Amino acid sequence: MKSLAKHREVWLAAAIALLVMLVAVRFPGFARPDNLLTVFNDYSILVILALGQMAVILTRSIDLSMASNLAFTGMVVAMTNAAFPGLPVPLLIVQAMAIGAALGAFNGALVWKLAIPPIVVTLGTLTIFRGATFVVSGGAWVNADAMSPAFISLQRAEVLGLPVLSWIAIITIAAFFVLMTRTSLGRSIYAAGVNPTASVYAGIDVGRTKFLAFCLSGMVAGLCGYLWVSRYVIASTEVANGYELQIVAACVIGGVSIAGGVGSVGGAVLGALFLGVIGSALPVINVSPFWQLAISGGAIILAVVLNARGEKNKGRIILKKAATA
Amino acid sequence: MTTIDRHIPDRLDSPLRSALFSWEALLVLVAVAIFIVNSLASPYFLNAWSISDLTFNFVEKGLIALAMALLIIAGEIDLSVAAIIALASTAMGMAMQAGLDTPGLVIVGLAVGLACGAFNGLLVTRLGLPSIVVTIGTMSLFRGIAFIVLGDEAYRGYPQSFAYFGQGYVWWVVSFEIVLFAVMAVVFWFLLHRTVFGRTVFTIGNNPVAAAFSGIRVERVKFILFCLTGLMAGVASVLLTSRLGSTRPSIAQGYELEVITMVVLGGVSILGGSGSIVGVVLAAVIMGLVTFGLGLLNVPGIVMSIAIGMLLITVIALPILWQRLKKARTV
Numbered sequence: 001m002k003s004l005a006k007h008r009e010v011w012l013a014a015a016i017a018l019l020v021m022l023v024a025v026r027f028p029g030f031a032r033p034d035n036l037l038t039v040f041n042d043y044s045i046l047v048i049l050a051l052g053q054m055a056v057i058l059t060r061s062i063d064l065s066m067a068s069n070l071a072f073t074g075m076v077v078a079m080t081n082a083a084f085p086g087l088p089v090p091l092l093i094v095q096a097m098a099i100g101a102a103l104g105a106f107n108g109a110l111v112w113k114l115a116i117p118p119i120v121v122t123l124g125t126l127t128i129f130r131g132a133t134f135v136v137s138g139g140a141w142v143n144a145d146a147m148s149p150a151f152i153s154l155q156r157a158e159v160l161g162l163p164v165l166s167w168i169a170i171i172t173i174a175a176f177f178v179l180m181t182r183t184s185l186g187r188s189i190y191a192a193g194v195n196p197t198a199s200v201y202a203g204i205d206v207g208r209t210k211f212l213a214f215c216l217s218g219m220v221a222g223l224c225g226y227l228w229v230s231r232y233v234i235a236s237t238e239v240a241n242g243y244e245l246q247i248v249a250a251c252v253i254g255g256v257s258i259a260g261g262v263g264s265v266g267g268a269v270l271g272a273l274f275l276g277v278i279g280s281a282l283p284v285i286n287v288s289p290f291w292q293l294a295i296s297g298g299a300i301i302l303a304v305v306l307n308a309r310g311e312k313n314k315g316r317i318i319l320k321k322a323a324t325a
Numbered sequence: 326m327t328t329i330d331r332h333i334p335d336r337l338d339s340p341l342r343s344a345l346f347s348w349e350a351l352l353v354l355v356a357v358a359i360f361i362v363n364s365l366a367s368p369y370f371l372n373a374w375s376i377s378d379l380t381f382n383f384v385e386k387g388l389i390a391l392a393m394a395l396l397i398i399a400g401e402i403d404l405s406v407a408a409i410i411a412l413a414s415t416a417m418g419m420a421m422q423a424g425l426d427t428p429g430l431v432i433v434g435l436a437v438g439l440a441c442g443a444f445n446g447l448l449v450t451r452l453g454l455p456s457i458v459v460t461i462g463t464m465s466l467f468r469g470i471a472f473i474v475l476g477d478e479a480y481r482g483y484p485q486s487f488a489y490f491g492q493g494y495v496w497w498v499v500s501f502e503i504v505l506f507a508v509m510a511v512v513f514w515f516l517l518h519r520t521v522f523g524r525t526v527f528t529i530g531n532n533p534v535a536a537a538f539s540g541i542r543v544e545r546v547k548f549i550l551f552c553l554t555g556l557m558a559g560v561a562s563v564l565l566t567s568r569l570g571s572t573r574p575s576i577a578q579g580y581e582l583e584v585i586t587m588v589v590l591g592g593v594s595i596l597g598g599s600g601s602i603v604g605v606v607l608a609a610v611i612m613g614l615v616t617f618g619l620g621l622l623n624v625p626g627i628v629m630s631i632a633i634g635m636l637l638i639t640v641i642a643l644p645i646l647w648q649r650l651k652k653a654r655t656v
Contacts, residue, residue, distance in 0.1 A: 123585060124586075128631050131629075258455050290476045294465065
């Protein structure tokens with residue numbers, strides 16, 4: 001299983017490289033390292049979100065509320081910044097992560113304590129969180145002149161040649177790698193997805209593991225709330241509307257099985273970057289941006305067909321719990 | 326984890342008792358309560374025309390929910406229905422520009438819906454893929470095609486006679502849309518609760534393996550259900566396009582989640598295997614009542630969505646809490 005998973009990441013990396021080369025044939029500038037780093041920076045937020053979603057999907061759950069969580073946290077953080085421009089930005093980032101984690105915990109608690117299917121819970125909170133964004137802001141926007149200079153410039157500052165945003169993504173990737181492969185929580189997350197029944201016998205509290213996975217996805221969504229509003233210098237109710245499916249798409253393309261238990265940090269990152277390369281290449285090769293949606297749709301279908309071939313139908317339907325659940 | 330405690334009672338509850346304590350009865354109560362609150366809250370609510378207008382809030386989504394209920398009972402899901410509306414509507418716009426008249430447009434809309442459903446069905450049943458992922462993909466694909474065709478343009482100028490489906494009235498305040506919804510609700514009720522096909526849908530949802538061993542062609546039934554859902558999305562597309570009189574690629578954005586909310590609110594288990602058409606119809610009416618009532622009070626749409634989201638979670642959570650409370654008392 002391990003070598004197969006490795007295989008898939010190699011193939012995905014090769015597909016991305018091929019894509020870059022194809023574009024570079026016509027436009028050599030696209031493959032230049034500095035441009036590729038720009039692509040990475042542009043899609044850092046998607047990479048971070050995909051990692052949080054991966055943790056949830058691994059436990060046979062799904063978090064459809066991430067984009068709404070992001071919008072809500074982004075709005076609250078931007079409003080805090082507008083009201084108290086003197087507050088240091090790192091404090092705001094902590095605030096974002098705390099709010100995001102709290103919203104994630106709300107999802108997780110409903111899944112854990114009431115055993116409501118995750119898709120139902122997060123479908124509900126998807127609309128609730130976005131509605132709450134409207135309520136706290138009264139429908140108003142927070143834009144550039146309301147934000148403090150430090151709030152906007154922090155993620156753009158360059159450290160060792162890379163913007164802070166990219167560094168945050170790299171640190172998140174590293175943290176998730178350690179979490180998933182070197183800690184008992186990571187093991188439990190995989191175990192809860194592969195075989196919930198066996199996990200219970202092994203002394204793993206499957207419900208609690210799901211709860212923690214939701215806290216995790218909420219926390220990264222909160223972090224991205226700050227990153228998003230400070231990057232696009234606007235906080236509104238419409239922020240990241242519909243983005244939740246892009247996040248799931250990144251995971252699916254990255255080989256994270258929707259049936260749970262299968263997937264890796266590298267896969268999720270590459271899945272997000274695959275979407276990133278497509279999104280960045282289209283304007284370069286002069287294809288109307290209106291093509292992007294259809295192309296990423298095609299990519300998802302292709303990815304899931306290829307994944308299914310690899311898994312030989314091992315997966316279960318996400319809507320099904322284990323027979324003994 | 327929860328444990329199953331299915332015990333077999335000594336005797337069944339009387340039909341009256343089980344009807345009184347059913348999910349549908351709870352939904353009726355909720356609907357009546359909201360109806361009363363609406364009439365008290367706004368002086369404009371209790372009026373034949375208001376109530377007729379109210380139905381436009383849920384009919385298009387409700388039509389899809391009827392078919393989606395069967396699909397979810399069978400253990401699958403279709404997230405691409407709103408995108409099918411967009412693609413079918415775009416196809417109708419193209420057909421209109423090519424000079425087709427109303428009957429042709431309707432056929433194009435329905436055919437595109439059916440074709441999209443069949444495409445989903447083929448991917449799920451032939452290739453054995455999980456439907457949630459497939460339909461997230463086709464959702465982007467179908468709407469993406471609509472965006473490729475239209476970009477930031479829109480189709481306008483549908484023929485006069487085409488407007489009847491979404492704007493016409495059969496008699497007095499009774500719109501064509503609500504009549505169609507009522508007819509389709511009866512058709513789907515009959516299909517699910519009174520035919521062999523309906524029984525197989527439940528069987529598949531409860532245990533696909535046992536269903537296959539009992540000689541049910543599981544894949545074929547699922548394929549038919551995907552086609553049916555696509556077709557109903559096509560019907561909804563005809564109604565919505567006719568009602569709005571124009572097509573934009575962003576038409577019906579977010580409908581898929583509202584349709585699924587309706588189905589789940591209607592008492593259909595998202596895990597498959599149980600549910601009823603009566604429940605789904607009631608849930609559609611409730612959602613129409615909530616959004617229309619809040620609209621009369623000038624509550625913005627986005628705040629209404631909070632109400633819908635909370636309704637969804639509360640209505641699912643309450644029976645679970647109730648069961649737990651009851652158990653705690655008996656132990």
